[in-house]
Amino acid sequence: MSSGQAAELFRHLPLSLVVGGLLVILALVIGLSPRKNPGGLPFPPGPPRIPFLGNVLAVKMNNIRPWLTYTEWGKKYGDIVYSRILGQHYIIINSAEVAKALLAQRYWIYSDRPGVATYNLFGLGKITIALGHNDQWRLHRRLFHQTLRPEAMVRYQDLQLQKARELIVNILEEKNPLAGPENHFNTFSASVILSIVYGYDAKQLDDPVVIGVWKLLTTFSDELYAERAALLSAFPSLASLPAWLPGMGFKRKGLVCQRLMDEVAGIPFDHVKEQVASGVAPSSMVADFLQDESKKLVDGGQWQALEDEMKMVGASVALGGAETVSSTLLSLILALLLYPEVQKKACAEIDAVVGPDRLPSFEDRPSLPYIEAILREIMRWNPVGPLGVPHSTNTSDIYKGYYIPKGSIVIYNVWGMSRATSDPCDPVHFNPDRHFLPNGELSSEHVYTNNPGFGFGRRACPGRFFAETSTWAGVVTMLATLHFEKAKDAQGRDVEVRNEFTTGITLHPVPFRCSIKVRSAEREGEIRALVDPSQF
Numbered sequence: 152m153s154s155g156q157a158a159e160l161f162r163h164l165p166l167s168l169v170v171g172g173l174l175v176i177l178a179l180v181i182g183l184s185p186r187k188n189p190g191g192l193p194f195p196p197g198p199p200r201i202p203f204l205g206n207v208l209a210v211k212m213n214n215i216r217p218w219l220t221y222t223e224w225g226k227k228y229g230d231i232v233y234s235r236i237l238g239q240h241y242i243i244i245n246s247a248e249v250a251k252a253l254l255a256q257r258y259w260i261y262s263d264r265p266g267v268a269t270y271n272l273f274g275l276g277k278i279t280i281a282l283g284h285n286d287q288w289r290l291h292r293r294l295f296h297q298t299l300r301p302e303a304m305v306r307y308q309d310l311q312l313q314k315a316r317e318l319i320v321n322i323l324e325e326k327n328p329l330a331g332p333e334n335h336f337n338t339f340s341a342s343v344i345l346s347i348v349y350g351y352d353a354k355q356l357d358d359p360v361v362i363g364v365w366k367l368l369t370t371f372s373d374e375l376y377a378e379r380a381a382l383l384s385a386f387p388s389l390a391s392l393p394a395w396l397p398g399m400g401f402k403r404k405g406l407v408c409q410r411l412m413d414e415v416a417g418i419p420f421d422h423v424k425e426q427v428a429s430g431v432a433p434s435s436m437v438a439d440f441l442q443d444e445s446k447k448l449v450d451g452g453q454w455q456a457l458e459d460e461m462k463m464v465g466a467s468v469a470l471g472g473a474e475t476v477s478s479t480l481l482s483l484i485l486a487l488l489l490y491p492e493v494q495k496k497a498c499a500e501i502d503a504v505v506g507p508d509r510l511p512s513f514e515d516r517p518s519l520p521y522i523e524a525i526l527r528e529i530m531r532w533n534p535v536g537p538l539g540v541p542h543s544t545n546t547s548d549i550y551k552g553y554y555i556p557k558g559s560i561v562i563y564n565v566w567g568m569s570r571a572t573s574d575p576c577d578p579v580h581f582n583p584d585r586h587f588l589p590n591g592e593l594s595s596e597h598v599y600t601n602n603p604g605f606g607f608g609r610r611a612c613p614g615r616f617f618a619e620t621s622t623w624a625g626v627v628t629m630l631a632t633l634h635f636e637k638a639k640d641a642q643g644r645d646v647e648v649r650n651e652f653t654t655g656i657t658l659h660p661v662p663f664r665c666s667i668k669v670r671s672a673e674r675e676g677e678i679r680a681l682v683d684p685s686q687f
């Protein structure tokens with residue numbers, strides 16, 4: 152039977168069978184419904200639930216932006232909210248204080264990950280972000296630490312600045328007048344990451360490894376919206392239904408993702424292995440690991456297992472760091488168009504500190520507090536991951552007299568936290584000045600790498616220090632060299648842009664047009680002298 156015939160057959164199933172199926176699902180839901188907790192303690196407060204389905208309708212009403220529902224719940228029920236969907240417990244945390252108290256101070260309970268079946272379906276079950284709180288995950292975090300710890304960052308500064316300069320040339324050489332800078336941001340963020348992980352020098356958009364990384368990220372995030380993930384975690388057996396059944400098309404996308412994942416993890420890794428064998432590998436996370444003789448003292452089987460983990464660690468870094476940094480840069484450009492006074496202030500600061508004809512470098516960073524405030528404000532304004540990445544509990548817990556069951560999915564509402572600022576300026580606005588104290592000094596409260604957008608506790612993003620320096624290099628180099636403004640239509644009027652973002656696991660500004668001009672010919676000249684013209 153072909154898959155088309157099978158789908159046709161499914162569409163014509165007798166009503167009794169469909170009703171029977173629904174009853175089975177209902178029985179499963181009842182089976183999954185929580186039993187009373189031993190001490191009879193209450194769950195944290197939360198919205199009223201309907202039998203069996205729980206809060207599915209409330210979240211569904213706002214399923215494209217669940218963080219708005221959670222923020223409303225936060226106002227009504229407090230910083231910790233309980234919700235239930237199809238028998239699955241959800242704990243929603245709406246304040247950084249509660250997130251720290253649970254995810255950081257009780258990390259041994261709150262560091263598991265839900266949704267492993269879903270990650271497996273997309274071939275991503277072995278990357279760090281998908282792993283449970285176990286020894287394999289601890290090994291990954293140890294391997295990251297060598298390359299991504301704060302003290303190692305100084306090693307990458309020259310590379311980050313060089314890639315930022317290549318970004319400027321890519322933007323200036325863009326032939327399509329309607330193209331925005333987003334594709335060049337994608338190349339920038341992927342190429343800095345690929346350099347440190349594999350010593351791989353990707354320069355342009357059509358680089359096959361860069362293309363692979365982006366195809367994998369977009370296929371995965373298009374398919375894995377929150378509702379589907381919730382359904383799959385409530386009913387993992389859905390994942391084993393055949394791909395030809397109606398509604399199961401995402402399984403075919405899952406197969407595409409699995410193939411892409413094999414390529415993204417395998418091709419650059421094998422390339423480095425060959426380079427190491429012929430003694431020509433430049434230093435990188437993977438090459439340094441493969442050349443570390445002390446690791447080879449473990450016996451052959453263990454070495455192979457360790458090498459397989461390193462392959463996944465490399466892919467985890469490449470995937471974790473590409474989209475997030477690129478999206479952050481695109482948010483900045485949108486903010487510059489909407490708030491031109493920010494661009495004016497930033498350029499004035501750079502010109503005063505760096506002088507008119509030199510490019511900024513990391514030595515200038517302490518003297519550029521407004522740029523620092525811009526970085527913090529991009530993270531706050533429209534957080535790239537509005538709900539971070541969910542954790543789950545591996546045992547039950549009691550917090551402030553509330554019962555938190557084992558297996559709860561714990562969501563921290565980064566978007567809601569970003570709206571709860573104590574300064575008088577409306578949180579909707581992009582305003583870097585909110586990060587300064589009345590005495591003009593930068594506040595020590597919202598340091599970039601402590602932003603809730605990087606998560607909490609032992610699972611907090613290991614790439615946040617690298618994200619910070621890459622973003623800084625990109626932002627300061629663009630603001631020193633280029634001027635961004637609204638594009639003009641045929642009549643010479645501004646093409647308006649809106650503070651509008653896509654929805655999903657990560658947020659990106661919806662595509663917008665802008666005009667980019669050189670603002671310092673001296674700095675452009677210096678950049679062109681530093682970037683090999685044969686690459687463009």
Ligand code: HEM
Pocket residue numbers: 279280281282299344467468469471472473475476479535536539540541542604605606607608609610611612613614615617618
């Ligand atoms: C603005 C940029 C970035 C943002 C907003 C971001 C955000 C996050 C968040 C929210 C998590 C989950 C934390 C949690 O579970 O509580 C995470 C995990 C992770 N990030 Fe990032 N990230 C960024 C950049 C990067 C970069 C540049 C890298 C690599 C160099 C990276 C690698 C990872 C990895 C490997 C994990 C999984 C950690 C684990 O599960 O233990 N990220 N990130």
